[in-house]
Amino acid sequence: MSRRFIKLSPWSHALIHKKRFRLFSSSFTTPYLLLGTTLKNNLPDGSDVRDVLLFDPTKEEMLTVPNITFPEELAGSRQIGSARGWGIFSNDHDRSLCISDLYSSLGPKSTLTMIHLPSLVAVHSNQTNAVWNVAMSSSPSDQDCVVAIKLLDRQLSLCRPHSDMRWTNVGEMLAENNLQKLENSTLMYSKRERRFYLPGPGGNSLYSWDLHLKKNKVPSFHELLFRDLPELDDSEWKLLGWCCRTEHLVELASSGERFLVKWYAQRFFSSSHEGSNYTTRRFMVFREKKLTEGRYMHYTEDIGDVCIFISMSEAFCVEASSCPGLKPNSIYFIGHGFGIYNIADTRIHHFQAPEGAPTSFKDPYWLPPSRI
Template sequence: MLRHLIGLPKPSSWNHPVISKTSCSRLFSSSIPNPYLTLGTTLKNILPDGSEIRDILLFDPAKEEMLTVSDKTFPQELVESRQIGSTRGWGIFSNDHDRSLCISDLYNPLASKSNPTMVPLPSLAAVHSNQANVVWNVAMSSSPGDEDCVVAIKFLGRQLSLCRPHSDIRWTNVGEILVEKLENLENSNLTYSKRERRFYLPGPGGNSLYSWDLHLKKNKSLKLHELLFRDLPELDDSEWKLLGWCCRTEHLVESVSSGERFLVKWYMYAQRFFSPSHEGTNYTTRRFMVFREKTMTEGRYMYYTEDIGDVCIFLSMSEAFCVQASSCPGLKPNSIYFIGHGFGIYNLSDTTIHHFQAPEGAPTSFKDPYWLPPSCI
């Protein structure tokens, strides 16, 4: 997955050869509760105070068309910052000059157009770690308007930092406390469990889970949860061998409505390419595997499944989430909506991928490919 480099230009995140142009585009309607993908913005005006008026471009995966949220005010503080993460529809923004941070609902299509909410966070300058330059992903326990809200940032490597925006003046650096146990979690994706009020990180290979409660300053110990896997898919030996060569990321996803949890394993294979001017590696999604969690007296079991019912899962650079397809018209149940190494819908029942087409007027590459959860969750 592509990640943000603090102080360095961000790489393009969508330049996929299967994507072509369509002519679908419309203005945003507040009555539509679907998830959206952030595509970028177009500048319309620069105001004397340094703020800007921009149109926000969103992608509607249900209708496969672009939406425009027109005339959104970008305060100067956010004009001079860039987004480094997204969780629960809120963006985390970083100023590269002083490493100051803030949370904002800037890209939320239902938020105020003229006065976006901004909640300051402690500066990253106080995070004394050479691993705090690359943000992997972020998670948040609740809305930043809540007094007890906890924000967590997972950096590339074993650095994990947490803070309470309304009471902390600096970050609590979990990576410095638990350095030995976190050394193999470089590519783990952070998520928050509302059901258990804990932050979770999948362990190496997705065979375990690490978790922290919301009272880290009083209880700095982490919990290790060993996972027991059942009903693995019946695949040919050649397919298992190919999957063994693939890169893989793990994502723990929890349903807000039911509390049901899934562990998603995302397999990507790499292909080297060479040209007269440069060489590199292309990553392509091979498949996903989904495991449904069942907690028993013997431990936590993960059962492989190709049927998650009415649920659809959303994976991107933001914190993973899932929604009920029936509550968001047009979404396909039993599917994974993903952007990263490809952009499309993965059907769990037949393992096929439907690749999205880029609407007319959409940018050819994305800086911030974040799924925003719908208002209905």
């Protein structure tokens, strides 16, 4: 997924509801897309007050959570990643990092949590600000939580915020094991196996690390065996071969079932002066079946009651029946377009930008169900 500003389609009276909500306090079971914030006031202590803008995919409406106080540490920082509803923020002035549950604790009775992290140290370059994505082994409030940051230049760094305030870098392991083609691979954590995973080039393999990196930094290699590929015309396979492709491994928390998602984006050239861009061509979803002979990935057009959410945050699954309004057997995506992909019939429903939403924003994040 290209790290560029995402542009939303212009909102339409006919296609979208334009109600503007204010959320004061309630529990919700629907994932939301973080659209950004609007500055309302700077306070003398260095903090500021903002409105938080969220997008509800079930109603296609923007929700405004008003007058949220951002403490000084966050007011002067930018968000560089998100996992499990927690954000990682970086201060460009002193390069400090912290984790916060700011966007999952927006209610007036909620208590904001911030956990400081050591500054990142680049192994291969000075691109410590080029974060590709973030994954966590559990909620950062857990004492044994491990935070992992994947940089664009194939560096992978991990630390335990509550016990070891130092980064363990495995970027040198990526280079020594000839894993240079993993720059665009998306990191995830498997609760079932207690390991961090990166899809290999082309999504034909997996590399994984356990939580004891000080003992063994070398990744484990897992070859994937694909079965039941879709029947497509040769011309379609050829076109997909020219597409930009990213792979996302995602796990359903309630059952441990895993899916490998291949995202194909087709390049096109804009008639304006904006150059080229990408639009989603299709997704392919494979259900993992782990047997004694190996890991089999079976192509499927039916994942049942499951929805998959893909953005620049760690991808996650949600059972549609637990979130009223979600469409089962679908992929909710933002990056190469913004919409819902129906896995059964490959149709895409494109979301339109609601009134008052930013016309463009960088690195949008889906937030999993939580409390606000």
